[in-house]
Amino acid sequence: MGMGYVHGYSAKExxxxxxxxxxxxxxxxxxxxxxxxxxxxxVGCGVGAQTVILAGNSPRAAFTAIDISEAxxxxxxxxxxxxxxxxxxxxxxxxFDLPFVSAHFDHxxxxxxxxxxxxxxxxxxxxxxVLKPGGSITVIEGDHGSAYFHPDSVHARxxxxxxxxxxxxxxxDSLVGRRLYPLLxxxxxxxxxxxPRMVYADASRPALVDGxxxxxxxxxxEGIGEQAVGQGLMDxxxxxxxxxxxxxxxxxxxxxxxxFFKAVGLR
Amino acid sequence: MGMGYVHGYSAKExxxxxxxxxxxxxxxxxxxxxxxxxxxxxVGCGVGAQTVILAGNSPRAAFTAIDISEAxxxxxxxxxxxxxxxxxxxxxxxxFDLPFVSAHFDHxxxxxxxxxxxxxxxxxxxxxxVLKPGGSITVIEGDHGSAYFHPDSVHARxxxxxxxxxxxxxxxDSLVGRRLYPLLxxxxxxxxxxxPRMVYADASRPALVDGxxxxxxxxxxEGIGEQAVGQGLMDxxxxxxxxxxxxxxxxxxxxxxxxFFKAVGLR
Numbered sequence: 302m303g304m305g306y307v308h309g310y311s312a313k314e315x316x317x318x319x320x321x322x323x324x325x326x327x328x329x330x331x332x333x334x335x336x337x338x339x340x341x342x343x344v345g346c347g348v349g350a351q352t353v354i355l356a357g358n359s360p361r362a363a364f365t366a367i368d369i370s371e372a373x374x375x376x377x378x379x380x381x382x383x384x385x386x387x388x389x390x391x392x393x394x395x396x397f398d399l400p401f402v403s404a405h406f407d408h409x410x411x412x413x414x415x416x417x418x419x420x421x422x423x424x425x426x427x428x429x430x431v432l433k434p435g436g437s438i439t440v441i442e443g444d445h446g447s448a449y450f451h452p453d454s455v456h457a458r459x460x461x462x463x464x465x466x467x468x469x470x471x472x473x474d475s476l477v478g479r480r481l482y483p484l485l486x487x488x489x490x491x492x493x494x495x496x497p498r499m500v501y502a503d504a505s506r507p508a509l510v511d512g513x514x515x516x517x518x519x520x521x522x523e524g525i526g527e528q529a530v531g532q533g534l535m536d537x538x539x540x541x542x543x544x545x546x547x548x549x550x551x552x553x554x555x556x557x558x559x560x561f562f563k564a565v566g567l568r
Numbered sequence: 569m570g571m572g573y574v575h576g577y578s579a580k581e582x583x584x585x586x587x588x589x590x591x592x593x594x595x596x597x598x599x600x601x602x603x604x605x606x607x608x609x610x611v612g613c614g615v616g617a618q619t620v621i622l623a624g625n626s627p628r629a630a631f632t633a634i635d636i637s638e639a640x641x642x643x644x645x646x647x648x649x650x651x652x653x654x655x656x657x658x659x660x661x662x663x664f665d666l667p668f669v670s671a672h673f674d675h676x677x678x679x680x681x682x683x684x685x686x687x688x689x690x691x692x693x694x695x696x697x698v699l700k701p702g703g704s705i706t707v708i709e710g711d712h713g714s715a716y717f718h719p720d721s722v723h724a725r726x727x728x729x730x731x732x733x734x735x736x737x738x739x740x741d742s743l744v745g746r747r748l749y750p751l752l753x754x755x756x757x758x759x760x761x762x763x764p765r766m767v768y769a770d771a772s773r774p775a776l777v778d779g780x781x782x783x784x785x786x787x788x789x790e791g792i793g794e795q796a797v798g799q800g801l802m803d804x805x806x807x808x809x810x811x812x813x814x815x816x817x818x819x820x821x822x823x824x825x826x827x828f829f830k831a832v833g834l835r
Contacts, residue, residue, distance in 0.1 A: 444716075446716050446720070447716060447825065449711075449713050449714060449743075449746060450746065451743075451746045451747040451750065452747075453713070453743060476716075476718075476720060479716060479717065479718045479823050479825060480718040480823065482770040482771070482772070482823055483718065483770075483820075483821035483822070483823070486771075486821070487821070493772065494772060495768065495770060495772075495823075496768075497766050497768045497825065499764050499766050499827065501762065501763075501764045503749040503750075503762060504749070504753075505749070505760065505761060505762075553750075554750035554753070554754070555750070556746050556747060556749055556750070556762075558714070558746060558764065558827070560766065560825070
């Protein structure tokens, strides 16, 4: 199997990614601010969920957003224009064949991208080439092995494992969050600092329960149901029970935990 | 099997608990401060690892520390005296048969206790009786299902599962951290707020790698090896591989994650 994007490119998926970004903006992005005049490369901008946040938080930095999908780039450009930002240039490019001169950018930003790459270490090395000495790289990734919930459920855990397995089949690693530190250090970045950003949702935080437990995480797992059942990773009944149990964790006596990892390093 | 304390009462275990408390003091206890003159009940003080922190952080509050083990109480008293604190009274008592009049305490503090109880909800209800209206309860618990690490290892995960299983056999629940919110709400506490306290250790934080990954968590798992292998939960080779892999996560390219949960509620 090739390097398909495990979540697909549907309109529903695009909405999910935008919901996800809104809920998590503060947690993940509040401490990423670029100085006026900085040249910043956003790698794998996708449909622009993070692009509009970056552009809004650092309105006087100049962003170049690249992606391997022309369709995603077009959508990202549309969303960024709609949001009124003029400080982003979109460019079709492959992270392993970057069309930029060496040491061009002050900063590189990579969010929810390494998890999909068969060679994340190689990507980090390629990115170092286009980064100025002293420039920074910021990497944000999830880790599906960090998900746990109450009530616990074997079916729900198996459903999450299907997502991990499918992402691995597609050449990715959805447990990449926990290994950002060694990945960046081994790629040659210095002063690497990783800070986990844990999402914890219980009934006292209804917006997070709805925005994250239901509409981000469970929706993401639910979205791979056809593939998981179609490939025989789980049977239909078990899958349905797993999804039901994930929604169960969003009820008033349930809780849900997930952790993102944010790493910053210097060239 | 009865309600044996899964970690045992050895001198080595006592040292481990003290090491653990020192490393985690800031993370878990910095925001627990009691006003001068407050009457505070510490439930299940054990060998006094938390008692000396509480007494030191709130030197003018008056603590009553109870435990079901006379031997632990004696050790806690020794440690507290050695640390020079005079604001703690030690008393032998069972949380399910509290020798105090109703509404006696301003605050109740429970740390690493519910995980060992077959009926944590009942304990929380019993504690509410001795709490003044408007008084607070603070509960801190771990959750062994929150542990994950790089490199990932099936053996290490199975070794951790042995600890979960043995604690369950002993009537406890080492996954209790994630369900503090519903436990406190169902026991009748109001304004319940839970904050996860995640420990993340990589080579940039050597004190945490040593103090937590090696000397707290892995030492704790290692401590139940005889029981786990003796009961046939794992064979000797698998167990040794699991422990080796946990120590592996403490090497320079490894990472380790664990989350404690701190809940506060009001009567």
